[in-house]
Amino acid sequence: MANLKERIDAVRKEFDEAARRAADAKSLEELRTAYLGRKRGHVTLLFEDLKSVPAEEKREAGRLVNELKQSVTVRLDAIEGQLSSVPPAVSAAGTDLTLPGRKRYVGRPHPLTLFEEEIERIFLGMGFSIEEGPEIETDYYNFEALNFPPHHPARDKWDTLFIKGDLLLRTHTSPVQVRVMERSKPPIRIICPGRVFRRETPDPTHLPMFMQVEGLVIDEGVTFAHLKGTLEYFLRALFGEKIKVRFRPSFFPFTEPSAEVDIECLVCSGKDPACRVCGGTGWKEILGSGMVDPQVLKNVNIDPEKYSGWAFGLGIDRTAMFAYGIPEMRYFYENDLRFLRQFGTK
Ligand SMILES: [Zn+2]
Structure with missing residues (x-):
């Protein structure tokens, strides 16, 4: 019994020292195994030794070993609690x-990309396909093929950035329409989204580079009713079923007759005479459109006696500004994440 008592004291002393050094979960676990392990734990082995203690001393010896096991367990649990509540700073x-x-x-996608994709989705659903073309164009594709002969006064409306000689930065995506008409036969049903360039001084609604989407339909028996029906469907899909749409006569060199399309002002619904968005008219111009001029069809060897068509063009930046209520076109190109993160979370 005296022998066992000494061993209990020795184990307790060793454990106290080892416990002071346990500084992390790994050393704590090693300590637990060394003392309470099922087979070779120091405390566990003391229970084995109880078997050889004389019967009359067994009770007292058992109490001492149990007491040791109890205090070792409590100490280990305390260390564990400490380690988990205070993470080491370093x-x-x-x-x-x-x-x-x-x-x-x-x-996430840029707001203009999201808006462009929304427009594409609507037209893809109506059987249109998407076409792209070069941003550097020749005078022929940007103007002449579209019925702007050299020195035609309508060219003044398209302030052009010329590069060298015949080359320029396209002022609209219409050259893509010409290229598609040149290489394919009707029926044609396309939209062409992309960047366009004009000599503009940047201000809240003008930039020298912006995005446009144009559309073109050429087939037998295509009338202004198709133009009207398709564009009305498109604008309702984009702005909601209840939006009011109106067509106004206009002029473009490449369409005849031509119409500009307005939708009701989303900001004031025509109720605010001082509205900055619609100028108090209650209407906002959204796109230009018209029946393709027969001369344009002739230029690309499509017989205007057999085929007719219509086209439209819309500024993606300006329409997105109107749809999202953004006061400055420049926000789209400043790459300020506080602005950009507001879009595309749906
Ligand atoms: Zn308004």
Whole structure:
């Protein structure tokens, strides 16, 4: 019995020292196994020794060993509690875990891309396909083929950035229409979205570079009724079933007759005479359209006696500004994440 008592004291002393050194979860676990392990734990082995203690001393010896086991367990649990409640400020690798983390943001599409995709989705649903073309064009594709002969006064409306000689930055995506008409036979049903360039001084509603989407339909028996029906359907799909739409006579060199299309002002619904968006008229111009001029069809070897067609063009930036209530076109190109993050979360 005296022998066993000494051994209990020795184990307790060793444990106390080892417990002081346990500084992390791993050493704590090793300590637990060393003392309470099922087969070779120091405390567990003391229970084995109880078998050889004389019967009259067994009770007292059992009490002492149990007491030791109890205090070892309590101490181990206390250390465990301490380790989990206070994370070390500096990890073993020297990393300061108390520093705030770096937040990583998941990218998302640009608002103009989202708006363009929405427009594309509506036209794809009506059987249109999407066409693209070069941003650097020749005078022929940008103007002449579209019925703007050299020195035609209508060219003044398209302030053009010329590069060299015959080359220019396209002022609209109409050259894509010409290229498609040249290489394919009717029926044609396309939209052409893309960047266009004009010599503009930047202000809240003008930029030297912006986005446009144009559409073209050529087939036998195509009339102004098709133009009207398709554009009305498109604008209702984009702005809601109840939106009011009106067509106004206009002029473009490449269409005859031509019409500009207005929708009711989303900001004031015509109720505010001082509205900055519609100027108090209650209407906002959204796009230009018209029946393709027979001369344009002749230029690309399509017989205007057999085929007719209609076209439209719309500024993606300006329409997106109107749809989202954005006061400055420049916001789209400043890459300010506070602005960009407001879009594309749906
Ligand atoms: Zn208004």
